[in-house]
Amino acid sequence: MKNFIRFKKVSIRGRLAYALECITIYLNNKDIVLTKEIQEQLDLFWSINTSKVDIYNLELKLKEMSPSSILNDTYEGNFNMLSHQDYLNLKYFYSKQNDDTLRLFFFLSELVFSNLYVDTGSYGEGSFNYFMRFIEICEKNKIDFPDRSGIMSSKFKHNYGWGNIQDINFWKS
Numbered sequence: 001m002k003n004f005i006r007f008k009k010v011s012i013r014g015r016l017a018y019a020l021e022c023i024t025i026y027l028n029n030k031d032i033v034l035t036k037e038i039q040e041q042l043d044l045f046w047s048i049n050t051s052k053v054d055i056y057n058l059e060l061k062l063k064e065m066s067p068s069s070i071l072n073d074t075y076e077g078n079f080n081m082l083s084h085q086d087y088l089n090l091k092y093f094y095s096k097q098n099d100d101t102l103r104l105f106f107f108l109s110e111l112v113f114s115n116l117y118v119d120t121g122s123y124g125e126g127s128f129n130y131f132m133r134f135i136e137i138c139e140k141n142k143i144d145f146p147d148r149s150g151i152m153s154s155k156f157k158h159n160y161g162w163g164n165i166q167d168i169n170f171w172k173s
Contacts, residue, residue: 008123011163013049014154015131017171021146041065067094067102107134120161
């Protein structure tokens with residue numbers, strides 16, 4: 001776990017990219033087949049790192065797609081960004097997953113959005129704490145962590161802690 005303390009110096013986008021790489025490995029290791037909606041969710045997270053996006057509407061959609069929203073029955077049919085069919089498909093997918101998988105999706109969202117409307121401070125404490133909780137689950141499930149130099153070069157000191165938008169190849173290098 002000590003090795004991940006270095007991510008305090010990595011941008012929020014860098015942490016997100018690393019978490020996206022880790023969740024992909026985790027899902028593959030667990031032989032979890034991605035639905036169209038889960039792939040869309042992962043692609044939407046990647047879009048934060050690779051293009052200028054309407055972050056407000058993206059946040060709304062990703063939060064609607066999160067396990068905590070989908071599995072909370074009081075939201076059924078009351079989504080602004082999701083179709084009813086997408087809701088049903090996500091509900092079925094999440095209902096078949098273990099707690100670790102559900103927490104990974106929740107922490108993925110929170111490591112991005114916990115610092116969206118607040119000062120990121122010296123290292124984006126909210127983002128970093130959710131990132132570390134995400135990593136704990138990955139360690140518990142013994143995933144092989146990727147080595148990504150591009151991610152490590154995305155410094156927290158750039159763009160108010162968010163780092164710069166980069167091509168997908170940068171994040172996967």
